[in-house]
Amino acid sequence: MKPAAAFARLDRRWIYLVTGLLVLLPLLWPLNLPLRPSPPVQAYHDAIAALPPGSTVLVSCDFDPASRPELEPMTRTTLRQLFRQHCKVVVVVLFQGGARFADGIVQDVARQNHQVDGVDYVDLGYKAGDEAVMVLMGQSIPSTFPRDHNGRDVRDLPIMRGVRNYSSFALLVSISAGYPGTKEYVQQVQGRFHIPIVAGVVAVGAPTLYPYLQTGQLRGLLGGMAGAAEYEDLRYERGMASRGMDAQSLAHVFIALCIVLGNLAQWERKRKEPS
Amino acid sequence: MSLHLSSDLAVWVAAALTLCIFSFLYKDNPFYRFAEHLFVGVSAGYYIVLNFWTVLVANLWDPLVAAFDGRQGSPFAVHLGDYRALLLLPALLGLLLFSRFLPRYAWVARWSLAVIIGVYAGLKTTGFAQSDFVAQVHGSIQPFWTGHWGSSVNAWIFTLGLVTSLLFFYFSREHKGVLGSASRVGVTFLMVSFGAGYGYTVMSRISLLIGRFQFLLFDWLGLR
Secondary structure, eight states, X not given: OOHHHHHHTSOHHHHHHHHHHHHHHHHHSOOOOOOOOXXXXXXXXXXXXXXXXXXXXXXXXXXXGGGHHHHHHHHHHHHHHHHHTXXXXXXXXXXXXXXXXXXXXXXXXXXXXXXXXXXXXEEEEEOSOTHHHHHHHHHOHHHHOSBOTTSOBGGGOGGGXXXXXGGGOSEEEEEESSSSSHHHHIIIIIHHHOOOEEEEEOGGGGGGGHHHHHHTSSXXXXXXXXXXXXXXXXXXXXXXXXXXXXXXXXXHHHHHHHHHHHHHHHHHHHHHSOO | OOOOOOOOHHHHHHHHHHHHHHGGGTOOOHHHHHHXXXXXXXXXXXXXXXXXIIIIIIIIIHHHHHHHSSTTSSTTOGGXXXXXXXXXXXXXXXXXXXXXXXXXXXXXXXXXXXHHHHHHHHHHHHHHIIIIXXXXXXXXXXXXXXXXXXXXXXXXXXXXXXXXXXXXXXXXXXXXXXXXHHHXXXXXXXXXXXXXXXXXXXHHHHHHHHHHHHIIIIIISOOO
């Protein structure tokens, strides 16, 4: 029996098993395959690196625990870079299920970097309304988020004294898992308020954002776990994303092989069929 | 490498449910169905509670209480900033949506829907026109010679892909002759685009698997 024909008859559970092993084994015994930062990732890093110390940055964490493997590593690395550059960080959440999850990440990174809540950073929490909230923030952020995630009046917080609307921020960082997220920020905020935006997104959403990168509407882009791992590499870190990339690479090679064999099997089947 | 099993009950429950879900890869079974039904039920309950506290209470109840508690003067006072008593209007529109449960008065829900659709159509249209139409058309106009061979060839390929892909969607003439050839080139570019999309989708799904394995290996089993 030819290999392609044998592949056509293969029980799919063997494919699951091999994929599982290819993911599991490199997590236990890392191969340390090389990473090369791509231009969108380099641009993301450089856009943050170019911020003067003391700049205020808006970080929109629009994701929930379902996107944790892809978006948590890039969120942590972004916050670390911002804190080390002495930037003030204002966090908002537009994803309903993500407020507590995002707050946990922000508090954890802030504590590791000795940042003071309300002075060096603040988490304004979740606000329902999707694009309407994005537009409202362009008018007044204290009116849109009267209280922070912990229920404090934002007008009493030192970090919020100079914050009125998007013009108060040097950069908007959108970490997004879908709707509402980066696409809506480009549509509603970048076009109207002309604030520079960089984005980190789940891989499945990255291809739809490349046109914005090409036109300069996005200054930089991290696409999925690979983008997060390249960003960690640029920051000389070896975090969750970098540790997962060996498994990612091996699984991709195997899936590509399966696609080739599947096409060969299909071609063989069609060739044998009576015309 | 040594084992340090988690002592956190929540981690054990999460690990057990993860394994129940993975068991579907072998075949459908009661463990998988239990975990699936539990997930659906807990998600529904969680989001109902979340909606109540983060939408109804935070955006409607609390501001209305602040407006009507009498300590800040008139509920429409300017110093309240966002004229909180006016929130009664969206509250009423929200309640009208429930008129769909009464067939005789179901038409009243259209008023609320009209506001929702009108607001979002307005926001979407202007945002799309600025960012996806004007900016993208502007970005598509590229010089054929940029002074560097690499970027110039890139611009030629981009233009070829853009024009031929657009021609593929031109249906007013049969795709024969020059138009047929151009649309076939356009299909090739579209296939490359779909391939990139598929590759990124695979990466997303594998990332989820990696995340679960990292949880099982490091958070649950505590392998170090």
